[in-house]
Amino acid sequence: MSPNYIKTIARPSEELVRKLGKHGSATVHEAMGRIGAMRSSIKPLAKGMKICGPAFTVSAPPGDNVTILKAIHEAKKGDVIVVDFSRITDSGPFGELTAVECQTKGLGGFVTTGSVRDSKEIIGMGFPVFSSALSIVGTVKESVGRINHPISAGDVVVNPGDIILGDDDGIVVIPLAMGEEALAASDAREAKESAVKEKLRAGGSIFEIYGYQKVLDRQGWTEA
Amino acid sequence: MSPNYIKTIARPSEELVRKLGKHGSATVHEAMGRIGAMRSSIKPLAKGMKICGPAFTVSAPPGDNVTILKAIHEAKKGDVIVVDFSRITDSGPFGELTAVECQTKGLGGFVTTGSVRDSKEIIGMGFPVFSSALSIVGTVKESVGRINHPISAGDVVVNPGDIILGDDDGIVVIPLAMGEEALAASDAREAKESAVKEKLRAGGSIFEIYGYQKVLDRQGWTEA
């Protein structure tokens, strides 16, 4: 049997994280070939929250947060805690106290398929938290889960060390091995989009710039 | 077979649009006899966004946005693009680039049964967008849909040229032929509500002003 907690994980370089963090989640998702998008119901607690860092993954038993507390205790500066809280969205295993600990330690953020509470206090602190909902329903501390195993979160497989990039639009998971490639492709896409934006501001049209009439014509498009 | 794109549509006068746009969506919905309310899950990207203009309708195949790009290319100043993206809410066929094109052209807004992305940038631009969700999931450009056919959007039939009125409370669709009538009824309703509001601020009660005790008594209301 594999251990509950896998202590050693690979992580991306700080520089890669910093550079990827300048891109939007939608840009990187597109640039990677449209993979890695978590379900859009996992949202930031407040507009404007941005998250970017290596995943420190947690599988928590339904309604139980003791493994989450262990993970926060063990994670390194910059890590993003990513919790598979299964399908329990009406229970809040993360609140002000845990956010204070995370922020004091310099963690990169907290992402959960479940809920959180003390939203006002957390937003006031400015610590980036992404969740499915808010809930005041309490948790217990009786059963154990797993730390740094591959998890399923928001319909995406997350491996420890994968780069978690989130903003108002949602979260994209960048596999660690694809990090540099994703960055290069995102830079290229961004440059291309900037050029297009200029043309649009000058009165251009995406439909014309990309020549999409051809797509329509191929399908026998008719007008009248 | 009818053509994919119907180029000529009737539109309301600018004056009618301007006057209806001063009313709230709830007022016009009530004034028209409680019809035309889209499902409430189609919401503005940010509180305070207001939309009012003739519908330029699009039926897009699931996950494909090439017909949407064509529609943006063809729509006139003031038009509101209304997209039936079927039941696909986890795909974002509209983002910053398309919003820049729409705003440069002076379109009146964008409404979709699906999702959008680049929410921060779009909100920053102030272009009014109403959608079911945010999603970074990309689209393809392979299949064609239809432009300016009657569509079903948010459980309401929308004909091209119908007036789309949306605010924080949601969207109401005003059939083109009912426009003047809807305006007159809304004006009347607004005037009446202003008078009632004055009475309420002076300590009055809606229940008494409208004499609703009669409704209760008709049903044998009892108190103890």
Added chain:
Amino acid sequence: MSPNYIKTIARPSEELVRKLGKHGSATVHEAMGRIGAMRSSIKPLAKGMKICGPAFTVSAPPGDNVTILKAIHEAKKGDVIVVDFSRITDSGPFGELTAVECQTKGLGGFVTTGSVRDSKEIIGMGFPVFSSALSIVGTVKESVGRINHPISAGDVVVNPGDIILGDDDGIVVIPLAMGEEALAASDAREAKESAVKEKLRAGGSIFEIYGYQKVLDRQGWTEA
């Protein structure tokens, strides 16, 4: 048969309401032994709205708001109207007019399992309203419901006079008979959490402070 409207109800003291109102909903929920949390989809119209007061309960027939208007007419200063609108979330029986009446009378707030409209105006007024959604769909005034009977709202039984405490995280219902006890337990919990917060800011860890390694060890936790 019991009467439609029960006129006399017990209420908590103003002092108890005032003191409970200083606590967050999550704190009181935990302090009471994790009971009384309404479903988290019932949310404030705007972040920052706080509600605390005795419940004035209403059972309204689907899509009909005449009983709600009667209740607003009858409620006392400080009361929180709590409406069981059954499962109808796409109908808005409460808007600007009703909010003006509530605010003029000094009511403590309005909570509904259904929807409301005129959200912009109500937020502008600052009157605290909690609902499942926004909807412009109108209501009728034909059937009667009940006032001050026990109701089910958000999966919680609410008796008239129970204390309704709501904030950004959601709503907790405090049974009237448990009020003083809930306050004492909340005060104690708050004091304890403040002490823990200090330790966390000094670099401590919840996991260590509470000694949760024991929980893990009991279950045969392994690391590698």
Added chain:
Amino acid sequence: MSPNYIKTIARPSEELVRKLGKHGSATVHEAMGRIGAMRSSIKPLAKGMKICGPAFTVSAPPGDNVTILKAIHEAKKGDVIVVDFSRITDSGPFGELTAVECQTKGLGGFVTTGSVRDSKEIIGMGFPVFSSALSIVGTVKESVGRINHPISAGDVVVNPGDIILGDDDGIVVIPLAMGEEALAASDAREAKESAVKEKLRAGGSIFEIYGYQKVLDRQGWTEA
């Protein structure tokens, strides 16, 4: 503080239960004045299951079924266990073993806002079970709930001893004090509907039999 388990509850007579059980849930709901209908997502495990008996109510902590086991141990022949499992529908606290115990004891049925498992075995046994979903996710046995307190289940208040009547259409809760009245009204309604059915089979029309053209005319109905 009230005790966890209230041992003594009032129950309806066996004769009343037997007679009410001959009616459909929709009939009794209508006859009682359209109250007491649980949300329609709480359904029988298999078409044809019928349930009728006094409620033995349980509030179970999320994901924990020890209180449910206690309730099954304590309930009397004919009782229907009704469980408020809060909003946790992805956890199955009831399966073949518990069903065998219930059936051996002659309990009247099992209703839960949560899920159950071993559906094939339970259906094979013919023991009537109503739930929101099926789920194999396990439960723990660590926290205590309450037995025979008023609960909220499926958006309805259920008091111990209330009569639970369920069939393919759903569940209606008949307050104990209204039992006789509900029966008489249901009998009357049934008789009336039988007469109407005869007329319909002879080619009659509900619209004409009840004279509903008057309702339309009152509202200014037009035809063309």
Added chain:
Amino acid sequence: MSPNYIKTIARPSEELVRKLGKHGSATVHEAMGRIGAMRSSIKPLAKGMKICGPAFTVSAPPGDNVTILKAIHEAKKGDVIVVDFSRITDSGPFGELTAVECQTKGLGGFVTTGSVRDSKEIIGMGFPVFSSALSIVGTVKESVGRINHPISAGDVVVNPGDIILGDDDGIVVIPLAMGEEALAASDAREAKESAVKEKLRAGGSIFEIYGYQKVLDRQGWTEA
């Protein structure tokens, strides 16, 4: 203003209805170019129910069924009543009595975006009914809707006289003007699929028969 009830509508020939009725809903949907599919949550009351006939459309106010009763009274043999009950799925405006009337008159079926009740009796009668859910919640008879106007049902525009084809997989709406064309395309598709099925039973593969490796190769497919 248009009248509430439009008495004269075009209908497809009986032969066209009979022939289309031999096809499955999925076949016709594909053959028509992938349009007209209602949302899949509108399902037959029991597996095996088949519906095919001209739409007799109804817009009913939320929770009110008097217009539905009028429509049943007015519809012709073979017609399929299609009801836009807006977003109200927890109310059952159709039950045994209405089904008896429909069946006696020889109507072709009943489709609603809302709910129905008396499911056991209706299934026993064999009258085909498609709905979103079952619900015992009653309706009122106070407000009027519209008959034979274009409606939005299940995210599809339905015009009176359009052909409604439904089976276990769901419902497809065939615009009246496309009826013959849809039939021809469906026949062709069926014939083609029969041939493919033979090849598959002989050990063939869809992937090879249609040569889809080319699609993969175009996108740079790799294997290892």
Added chain:
Amino acid sequence: MSPNYIKTIARPSEELVRKLGKHGSATVHEAMGRIGAMRSSIKPLAKGMKICGPAFTVSAPPGDNVTILKAIHEAKKGDVIVVDFSRITDSGPFGELTAVECQTKGLGGFVTTGSVRDSKEIIGMGFPVFSSALSIVGTVKESVGRINHPISAGDVVVNPGDIILGDDDGIVVIPLAMGEEALAASDAREAKESAVKEKLRAGGSIFEIYGYQKVLDRQGWTEA
């Protein structure tokens, strides 16, 4: 970059599959320590369908089924195709033709997070299919996905070769490396439950057999 299709995967022995297949999904889930349960909305097309075999995993782009056809072409006898169709439940990429191919090849079953069509025909054939919904909405064949990569399906990570066990209650994913262990634990659990069942049929009580009064007493349980 990893290849789209990983051709060589490890598989469990036929004997292990056969033996695990005799257990229910709930039993194995519990025996493994409560992991691996897919979300309960992924259900068999018809009651009684049983699935057990090694996963042949597919990631399909939204609304595109060409990769699924490739996978069916490549899978081995006994394999269970498991498709991550992202969040698109209103599109049916699997129907009668594909089912005929799967059955002819002797595949073990088909599981998708999306929808299927031709349900009647597939049920008639007896080929086991598990899906989130039925839908007639068609798919395209333009974009490529991946085969035999780890996927997220129903909130569980599925690796190629993991054992997929499904029945009426839902699906459990048994990691390949845990197969033997899961079997032994399931056998043990089954034996134990059989013994308990005997005691229950003789009038015993789960609550007493397992001595759960101790749990209640630990928490200060009170009765009155």
